[in-house]
Amino acid sequence: MSDPAAGGAIVPAVAASGGSAWANGGPRFGDMVWGKVKSHPWWPGHIYSVDLTDDEEVHSGRRDGLVLVAFFGDSSYGWFDPQELVPFEDHFAEKAAQGGSSRSSFGAAVAEAVDEVARRSALALLCPCREPDAFRPHPSDGRFFLVDVPGFDTDADYHPDQIQAARDRFVPRGALDYLLHAAVTQRNAAEVAARTVPGMEMAGQFMAYRRTVFAPRDDTYAEAFGVDPEKVLEAEKQAAADRAQRGL
Numbered sequence: 001m002s003d004p005a006a007g008g009a010i011v012p013a014v015a016a017s018g019g020s021a022w023a024n025g026g027p028r029f030g031d032m033v034w035g036k037v038k039s040h041p042w043w044p045g046h047i048y049s050v051d052l053t054d055d056e057e058v059h060s061g062r063r064d065g066l067v068l069v070a071f072f073g074d075s076s077y078g079w080f081d082p083q084e085l086v087p088f089e090d091h092f093a094e095k096a097a098q099g100g101s102s103r104s105s106f107g108a109a110v111a112e113a114v115d116e117v118a119r120r121s122a123l124a125l126l127c128p129c130r131e132p133d134a135f136r137p138h139p140s141d142g143r144f145f146l147v148d149v150p151g152f153d154t155d156a157d158y159h160p161d162q163i164q165a166a167r168d169r170f171v172p173r174g175a176l177d178y179l180l181h182a183a184v185t186q187r188n189a190a191e192v193a194a195r196t197v198p199g200m201e202m203a204g205q206f207m208a209y210r211r212t213v214f215a216p217r218d219d220t221y222a223e224a225f226g227v228d229p230e231k232v233l234e235a236e237k238q239a240a241a242d243r244a245q246r247g248l
Helices: 056-060 092-096 105-123 160-169 172-185 189-193 197-214 229-245
Strands: 032-035 043-048 067-071 077-080 085-087 135-137 145-147 156-158
Touching: 032 067, 032 105, 043 105, 105 160, 105 197, 145 160, 156 160, 172 197
Parallel strands: none
Antiparallel strands: 032 043, 032 085, 043 067, 067 077, 135 145, 145 156
8 A cells, every 4th residue: 555654734633722832833633642630630641533433422522622632541532722731741750650550540541651652653663565454544534544553452543644753753873872872871771761751762663673673483582592581580580689699
């Protein structure tokens, strides 16, 4: 099929005047946000199109000047004045630390949002030339695509401009520099990456690259080098115990 990112302007959520936190006049379809609902903490979501849902309650709540937010975690919706929302990336550290364990509904919603960040990064490396069935016209609105990103849930809703934006954010030299810097300076690079949106994006890109290059068979390190995984784990535990005894 033709490249889904070949044309089309991004679809505005609605005609609205955005708050000062938003560039280009306001949030647009696909933008990841934090929204506040009653007694709940600030909740992660993304700007959605009412044309992609047949939920009658959502349609009945439509008002001029409001944008539709699809929330992560519980798959609920809400209509908001753009000034009631804040960008996901800019406020991630603050909002993600509001409280709740990893088993809570809030923790699950944040985890789902983080997964979406990684999915959009992986989207940058997904090409119809290799995965011709990964992009399909959306049955509800031909301006959008249903996309299957390997390693993630299927049937994600994306507009062509989102696909192009994901590709534009992927800079090979920048990715390599990030990886080299992490290898040299950060013993806990994976943990550090999970704390920032750019780090999540890089992790998603590297995992997507690994799947692209080594698919369909991607051996683990132990399998590739003929090492017994249980022996490796036991050796790592023993090394950690030795370091603890030496006070390291």
